[in-house]
Amino acid sequence: MTQTGGVKPERLDAIRSHLYANGFSTIQALADSIGASLATVRRDLQILEQQGAIDRVHGGARIAEGSSVELAFQEREKRNLSAKRAIATAAYELLAPRTAIFLDAGTTVLQLARLIRINPMPLRIFTNGITVAQEFLNIPNLEVVLLGGQLRSENASIVGPQAEAMLETIWFDQLFLGASAISPDGAIYSVDSAEASLNRCMLTRSAHRFVLADSSKFGTMATYKVAPLNMARVITDAGLSQEWRRQLGDFGVETNIAEAGA
Incomplete structure (x- = not known):
């Protein structure tokens, strides 16, 4: 089911988990993985980038270089x-x-x-x-x-x-x-x-x-x-x-x- 709307912490966790496991991922791959729209994923990535957890690169994202943020x-x-x-x-x-x-x-x-x-x-x-x-x-x-x-x-x-x-x-x-x-x-x-x-x-x-x-x-x-x-x-x-x-x-x-x- 596609998720839209406000920020959900579990969705941010799912994005971090996917990037931790797979390295660089496209926005489409992230959307498919967590069951969210492209627009929602883009908004979530912006939040995670502001937190210093990820780096957004052309067409996708990856876990931030040198980030102290680890999965629980x-x-x-x-x-x-x-x-x-x-x-x-x-x-x-x-x-x-x-x-x-x-x-x-x-x-x-x-x-x-x-x-x-x-x-x-x-x-x-x-x-x-x-x-x-x-x-x-x-x-x-x-x-x-x-x-x-x-x-x-x-x-x-x-x-x-x-x-x-x-x-x-x-x-x-x-x-x-x-x-x-x-x-x-x-x-x-x-x-x-x-x-x-x-x-x-x-x-x-x-x-x-x-x-x-x-x-x-x-x-x-x-x-x-x-x-x-x-x-x-x-x-x-x-x-x-x-x-x-x-x-x-x-x-x-x-x-x-x-x-x-x-």
Whole structure:
């Protein structure tokens, strides 16, 4: 049903969600996606541009370069959920009891945290993710440490100099790191500078490093570079294109492809 008339917050959210998932989109594609008229979409885009959330370009729009506006954590958590769960299952198989691991604040890593909650083993878990830490309340055999620092509400995470200083005193057997984007240049990128800086610290403090990224993240771009992808092993889903599988080999990146339902 076509929507017209006044501004509806859920319609603005739907436009942001579409642009976040698809990158640049034409006005027609946005109208088809959210079920609104072209005139309504144009008005909504003007509002979002004034808020700094999007950039309008000829014939369409995209998420603003360097914008601090992210989709709500709960909304991003639901995106590509079956792929994220498959990736989490593959990552869980790599865990060893009585080791120290770091779980970052990403939504795919959160699925790994939920598997650990359901099937706990003796682990020392460090995290900068508030939502991740909450998964482990009252779970036996887990020692859980939440980094201290600055709260970043958009990702329910802890970042900043205090968190980085704490990381410098800890060594992990395994790191499980999410990614906002994996660019064509073979690097991990983040939408936030403080998150990117903390992620770089995580990578230097871990013996074994794993990037958990569903296939939609590949070939996309965010603002702040974290590190070359070949610093870690990638766990992704079967939706990854053959071209990207070849590219990862060219970059020297070891890759696990997680099959849904495996």
